[in-house]
Amino acid sequence: MIELAIFGAGRIGQVHAANAAAHPSIRLKYIVDPVSREARDNLAAQTGARVVPAETAFADDALDGVIIASSTDTHADLLMRAADAGKAVFCEKPISLDFETVRNVTDHVEASGIACLLGFQRRYDSNFRFVRDRIASGQAGQLEHIVMHTRDPAPPPRSYVERSGGMFRDQAIHDFDMARYLLGEEIATVYAVGNALIDPEIAAAGDIDTAMVTLTSVSGRFVQMVNCRRAPFGYDQRLEALCDREVLYVENRPQRGVTIADAGGFHSSAPMNYFIERFADAYRAEMSAFVDLIETASPPLAGIRDGLEAQRLAEAAIVSMKTRMPVDIHPGWQP
Helix, strand or coil: CEEEEEECCCHHHHHHHHHHHHCCCEEEEEEECCCCCHHHHHHHHHHCCEECCHHHHHHCCCCCEEEECCCHHHHHHHHHHHHHHCCEEEEECCCCCCHHHHHHHHHHHHHHCCCEEEECHHHHCHHHHHHHHHHHHCCCCCEEEEEEEEECCCCCCHHHHHHHCCHHHHCCHHHHHHHHHHHCCCEEEEEEEEECCCCHHHHHCCCCCEEEEEEEECCCCEEEEEEECCCCCCCEEEEEEEECCCEEEECCCECCCCCEEECCEEECCCECCCHHHHCHHHHHHHHHHHHHHHHHCCCCCCCHHHHHHHHHHHHHHHHHHHHCCCEECCCCCCC
């Protein structure tokens, strides 16, 4: 039985804690969250985990690994402490909002030799995996062009925006990661435009709510990203991959898989409400992958280096948007 601790009892922490507690190979031993609140205590009661300080978790030699689902500003320190304690890590993105810190933490974690899975859950979604495998196998032919749409149901509150690191680091980083995952190669050029077209509070916080990004890979292939903090019909997460023999689509998942037809036309339900519902199966698959990583050293689909490279692209997008110029990327580029 694998023994784990989870850091953070907020929204995503509750998802990971529930998945860990439900997994037959995991005992969720500890919850680490310094904020005393009903949600934390209820989570402990539901999972059978004890609420303890971080020092207790890291000092427990029997603990096999930690899940880092706390606020972004804690990720870097917890990753470093986990590496020093020799604990396997499942960490939510991003590693840090400061790119120099991201680079230093990545180097330290890799040098420590601990197992590390980074939380890019789309890689574990069965539909995205199908597209990636079909491209990688050659069945679809040569991949030429990717178009991705990511739109939230509604803008987040200003308080969230102010600590999120901005739209590129917070929301679009998943698209940057998916571009690398599907292409199977690195990005050479980033060109981004963005504006606050929807919510004046987001503009007041110094961020954008609408963006378009064009990526060019090292072999000359293209990715077009469309990102927005609002979609009138709900959560919008779609992908199109143009290959020379096939075009592969990942569409929104409806809340109800039934279409009703009458004299007024064909009617289907709205998409699933938000990313936690849309990627529920992917989050469970991530937890199983973390078990495999600890038990059999099976490589994760996303490691800490993938987190660094996705954020490198996010940082380049920020520079491009500010300068209104494309940014040429190379392996050592940083803002």
